[in-house]
Amino acid sequence: MPVLEATSSRLLTELCGARAQGDELFSVLTPEAMYLRPIAERHRVIFYLGHLDGFDSIQICREGLGQKSPDPGLDDLFQAGIDPDAGQLPKDTASDWPSVEQVKAYVERCRRRVDDSLEQVPEEAVQMALEHRLMHLETLAYMFHNFPFDSKRAPRTYNPALTGGADRANEWRAIPGGEAVLGQRRGASFGWDNEYGEVRSQIPEFRVQRFPVSNGEYLQFVRAGAALPHFWIQKDERLFHRGMFAEIPLPLDGPVYVTELEAEAYAAWLGKRLMSEGEFHRAAYGTPSGENRPYPWGVSPPSHEHGNFDFKAWDPESIYATPAGDSAFGVSQLVGNGWEWTSTPFGPFPGFEQRPSYPGYSSNFFDNEHYVLKGGSSRTAARLLRPSFRNWFRRDYPYLYGKFRCVDR
Numbered sequence: 001m002p003v004l005e006a007t008s009s010r011l012l013t014e015l016c017g018a019r020a021q022g023d024e025l026f027s028v029l030t031p032e033a034m035y036l037r038p039i040a041e042r043h044r045v046i047f048y049l050g051h052l053d054g055f056d057s058i059q060i061c062r063e064g065l066g067q068k069s070p071d072p073g074l075d076d077l078f079q080a081g082i083d084p085d086a087g088q089l090p091k092d093t094a095s096d097w098p099s100v101e102q103v104k105a106y107v108e109r110c111r112r113r114v115d116d117s118l119e120q121v122p123e124e125a126v127q128m129a130l131e132h133r134l135m136h137l138e139t140l141a142y143m144f145h146n147f148p149f150d151s152k153r154a155p156r157t158y159n160p161a162l163t164g165g166a167d168r169a170n171e172w173r174a175i176p177g178g179e180a181v182l183g184q185r186r187g188a189s190f191g192w193d194n195e196y197g198e199v200r201s202q203i204p205e206f207r208v209q210r211f212p213v214s215n216g217e218y219l220q221f222v223r224a225g226a227a228l229p230h231f232w233i234q235k236d237e238r239l240f241h242r243g244m245f246a247e248i249p250l251p252l253d254g255p256v257y258v259t260e261l262e263a264e265a266y267a268a269w270l271g272k273r274l275m276s277e278g279e280f281h282r283a284a285y286g287t288p289s290g291e292n293r294p295y296p297w298g299v300s301p302p303s304h305e306h307g308n309f310d311f312k313a314w315d316p317e318s319i320y321a322t323p324a325g326d327s328a329f330g331v332s333q334l335v336g337n338g339w340e341w342t343s344t345p346f347g348p349f350p351g352f353e354q355r356p357s358y359p360g361y362s363s364n365f366f367d368n369e370h371y372v373l374k375g376g377s378s379r380t381a382a383r384l385l386r387p388s389f390r391n392w393f394r395r396d397y398p399y400l401y402g403k404f405r406c407v408d409r
């Protein structure tokens with residue numbers, strides 16, 4: 001495996017950037033909120049403060065280089081997150097955890113040890129640590145989203161992009177039959193275990209909605225009797241989108257954030273269905289000429305003109321905001337502004353192998369209870385927008401930034 005040399009400064013810059021992004025994220029919480037648990041199935045926030053850097057030092061220094069840790073007890077405490085079955089919620093109390101000062105001192109020790117070791121470890125270990133942190137920055141944003149507004153201090157730059165604009169009727173795009181390429185070849189570039197094994201499949205032609213289903217469209221479904229999505233708040237007769245730091249009058253042209261079950265029910269109500277993982281690839285990366293491209297808009301690196309991702313905003317933006325990111329078949333916002341639910345249960349590609357340094361990363365979730373999401377949200381880092389990257393959640397999990405669109409049966 002290549003040892004960090006020419007790429008070390010780029011990776012180190014990315015790692016420092018991700019650390020700073022995380023420090024900024026934690027700083028929006030009031031001190032009391034650090035010991036709260038806004039999502040019943042997840043750890044208290046304080047765990048994550050120690051986990052991001054504890055993970056790095058465990059993977060890079062202890063496991064990667066065989067160094068003895070000065071903090072074995074704290075390493076144990078901060079090593080792994082949780083995803084319990086319903087009815088088996090965590091029972092720890094706030095007083096079971098060390099003080100913020102103690103955890104911050106642990107974080108500093110971890111960072112120093114990691115920085116001193118970077119030159120000696122395989123590049124893959126650093127990429128893994130970096131992406132692990134970036135993924136947590138997104139799931140932490142979901143968690144912080146669920147804190148009451150008085151537990152958070154909005155950054156001075158906070159300015160919700162959604163202003164209650166109008167929506168128009170969704171359009172349909174025809175996607176001709178052709179080859180979708182899922183996953184990537186082993187050894188091609190960094191990826192998580194579930195991305196490996198390149199799968200080429202023929203996707204028959206289908207028709208798909210050009211835009212993600214908007215709040216305005218979903219409102220019709222609610223009026224027909226469906227329940228309010230988690231991200232909606234009703235006050236008397238008025239509806240709001242639950243923003244990160246404020247309630248926003250329901251923007252009819254924003255993507256509706258829902259669970260996979262809600263998305264499926266909406267599609268069935270219209271007489272339609274959700275996209276499969278293969279159909280997503282075809283619509284997003286396919287072209288009329290048959291070649292596949294790394295991004296819906298082509299080959300240029302992701303920029304905020306192409307979509308709402310890479311920490312562009314704290315909330316979704318209008319589904320009409322980024323036509324520069326349309327795919328070759330004219331489908332908008334497949335990447336960014338919310339992950340796209342698919343109808344595909346999360347599972348391994350042929351030849352799946354666990355990564356020895358992180359064996360349960362994916363295989364703990366091959367249970368037909370978790371569904372694949374593709375694309376990315378406003379809080380998804382640019383490096384996770386590669387086509388082979390796969391996200392997954394329980395189909396009834398309401399807290400993620402998950403949108404969808406319909407396919408003609």
Ligand SMILES: [Fe+2]
Pocket residue numbers: 051055080081132136
């Ligand atoms: Fe983790």
